[in-house]
Amino acid sequence: MTARDRIVLLVVAAAAVLAGFWFLVLTPKRDDGKELDAKVAAAETRLQAAQASASAAQDAKQRYDRDYATVARLGKAVPVDDDVPSLVYQLESVSKHNKVDFRSIKLDSSSTPTAAAGAAGATAGSASTAGAALPPGATVGAAGFPTMPFSFAFDGSFFRLEDFVRDLDRLTSVRGDDSIDVKGRLLTIDGIALQAGPKGFPQVSASMSATAYLLPADEGLADGATATAPGAATATATPNTSAAQSFRSDR
Amino acid sequence: MKAVNLIPGDVRPGAGGAAGKSGGAAYAVLGALALIVAMFALYTKTNASLDDKTAKVATLEQQASAAETQATSLASYTKFAALRTKRVATVKQLAGGRFDWAHALHELARVLPPNVWLTDLTGTTSPEARVEGGASSASGVRSALPVPAIEITGCTTSQSSVAKMMARMRLIDGVQRVTLIDAQKSNSAGGGPADAAAGGSGSGCNASPQFPTFHLVVFFEQQASAVAAAPGQTGPTPAAATTPGTTPGTTPGTTTGAAPTSTTPTATTATGASPSTPATTGVTK
Numbered sequence: 001m002t003a004r005d006r007i008v009l010l011v012v013a014a015a016a017v018l019a020g021f022w023f024l025v026l027t028p029k030r031d032d033g034k035e036l037d038a039k040v041a042a043a044e045t046r047l048q049a050a051q052a053s054a055s056a057a058q059d060a061k062q063r064y065d066r067d068y069a070t071v072a073r074l075g076k077a078v079p080v081d082d083d084v085p086s087l088v089y090q091l092e093s094v095s096k097h098n099k100v101d102f103r104s105i106k107l108d109s110s111s112t113p114t115a116a117a118g119a120a121g122a123t124a125g126s127a128s129t130a131g132a133a134l135p136p137g138a139t140v141g142a143a144g145f146p147t148m149p150f151s152f153a154f155d156g157s158f159f160r161l162e163d164f165v166r167d168l169d170r171l172t173s174v175r176g177d178d179s180i181d182v183k184g185r186l187l188t189i190d191g192i193a194l195q196a197g198p199k200g201f202p203q204v205s206a207s208m209s210a211t212a213y214l215l216p217a218d219e220g221l222a223d224g225a226t227a228t229a230p231g232a233a234t235a236t237a238t239p240n241t242s243a244a245q246s247f248r249s250d251r
Numbered sequence: 252m253k254a255v256n257l258i259p260g261d262v263r264p265g266a267g268g269a270a271g272k273s274g275g276a277a278y279a280v281l282g283a284l285a286l287i288v289a290m291f292a293l294y295t296k297t298n299a300s301l302d303d304k305t306a307k308v309a310t311l312e313q314q315a316s317a318a319e320t321q322a323t324s325l326a327s328y329t330k331f332a333a334l335r336t337k338r339v340a341t342v343k344q345l346a347g348g349r350f351d352w353a354h355a356l357h358e359l360a361r362v363l364p365p366n367v368w369l370t371d372l373t374g375t376t377s378p379e380a381r382v383e384g385g386a387s388s389a390s391g392v393r394s395a396l397p398v399p400a401i402e403i404t405g406c407t408t409s410q411s412s413v414a415k416m417m418a419r420m421r422l423i424d425g426v427q428r429v430t431l432i433d434a435q436k437s438n439s440a441g442g443g444p445a446d447a448a449a450g451g452s453g454s455g456c457n458a459s460p461q462f463p464t465f466h467l468v469v470f471f472e473q474q475a476s477a478v479a480a481a482p483g484q485t486g487p488t489p490a491a492a493t494t495p496g497t498t499p500g501t502t503p504g505t506t507t508g509a510a511p512t513s514t515t516p517t518a519t520t521a522t523g524a525s526p527s528t529p530a531t532t533g534v535t536k
Contacts, residue, residue: 010279014286021290029297036304043311050318057325060332067335074338077346106383151383158360166353174347186342188349191375191382192356201369207384213345215338223334230327 075221077172077186078213082135090184098164100156107137108149133217146214158202350376350399358423367416371404392432392468399471406464413465420469427472434465
């Protein structure tokens with residue numbers, strides 16, 4: 001065996017050892033490393049989600065008092081029950097304020113839910129409330145949102161009536177800063193019919209069809225929560241990205 | 252003269268060539284050692300990296316578990332916050348998507364020509380909406396567009412005044428179309444149906460058989476925000492008129508006329524009787 005042969009043999013042996021080390025020892029370790037990288041990424045994602053949930057939950061806990069007040073105040077605009085006495089009182093109050101004669105209120109049990117009710121149901125997403133313990137006369141909207149259609153009749157001046165309708169809308173209204181001003185029942189006026197009064201225009205007899213809204217029966221006003229603590233939670237924690245809202249109650 | 256090295260070949264300096272005396276075995280051993288050291292270093296480094304990653308995974312999972320535990324313990328608060336957000340969104344959508352009837356009536360009073368008398372006015376947010384005592388949509392004109400509209404019945408002094416009335420209606424904030432259903436003069440001096448609706452006040456069309464009675468429908472534009480606020484909704488949505496801020500209203504009959512603008516009279520069908528919605532309960536004076 002010449003010296004050149006020995007050198008070649010050594011180089012081949014070294015290459016074989018190196019290849020064996022690479023493929024038999026190092027490659028499995030590198031595969032383990034890739035798996036661990038994936039686990040680290042998954043764990044980081046899980047941690048971020050958990051931290052976001054925890055942060056949202058902490059924020060929710062800190063502003064629970066305000067949230068509860070908001071929900072309670074919204075119950076004035078959209079009550080759990082039909083709350084017709086309060087509605088009649090508010091209509092009478094607004095009509096007196098605008099010098100309009102509040103003639104009648106009727107519950108239209110045969111009316112179909114309006115488009116507005118359907119749209120609201122899309123947001124409410126409470127299809128499970130369909131037919132569940134609704135007050136007599138209430139109907140369930142396209143997506144399960146309870147509504148109550150009413151007909152009202154008023155006598156008065158055209159311009160007084162205009163003010164009356166404006167005040168009716170202002171019982172619950174969205175203000176310029178995107179907050180909700182809750183003074184009374186939320187009503188959607190679906191139609192207005194004006195007919196000339198005995199003395200002709202601007203004295204008119206007005207009929208209105210309007211929709212009042214109810215909270216989903218399976219939720220109630222606060223879904224089991226009290227002023228001091230929320231009800232038992234069954235849903236998993238999710239991040240809350242809602243913007244802060246402010247409410248004001250003047251009446 | 253040629254130099255001759257007389258020292259024996261195996262004792263000369265550098266004997267054995269590059270391999271030296273050992274025949275290259277020393278280099279081979281050194282190379283093997285270097286290789287072993289390099290492989291050991293690589294192995295150690297890889298192992299250390301794996302250990303680091305394993306520890307990091309454990310730490311992250313521990314932190315995530317702690318955060319999840321905290322979130323779970325406060326889940327009831329999160330759920331209530333979600334309920335509040337949903338309620339606010341629903342009420343805002345309902346309140347913000349309403350049609351601004353007050354503004355529409357205000358605008359109507361603002362643009363009404365002085366020689367026009369209204370006897371009946373019915374506004375609905377959609378063709379499906381019904382108002383007790385309101386005008387009928389029997390002509391089908393109202394149902395042509397699923398947007399808020401006002402059906403107006405009245406009378407004026409001439410057919411050209413009807414055209415002027417239509418042009419004025421186009422000036423109402425948020426109007427997209429004004430459609431004439433009919434405009435006809437009464438055959439009798441006693442006036443038409445509009446006079447009856449006016450209660451025979453003497454200020455209606457019975458002043459002259461030459462005064463035409465008209466029926467028209469004023470269609471408003473669909474409010475973009477109302478459509479956007481109802482994702483997935485397939486039906487019509489009540490729209491609101493655009494932002495108020497026009498000139499102050501005046502009493503009907505005090506606004507001066509304007510040059511006619513483009514209007515779109517499309518139908519000349521007579522209106523029918525007004526339907527009434529059955530009521531089950533109520534309080535009536």
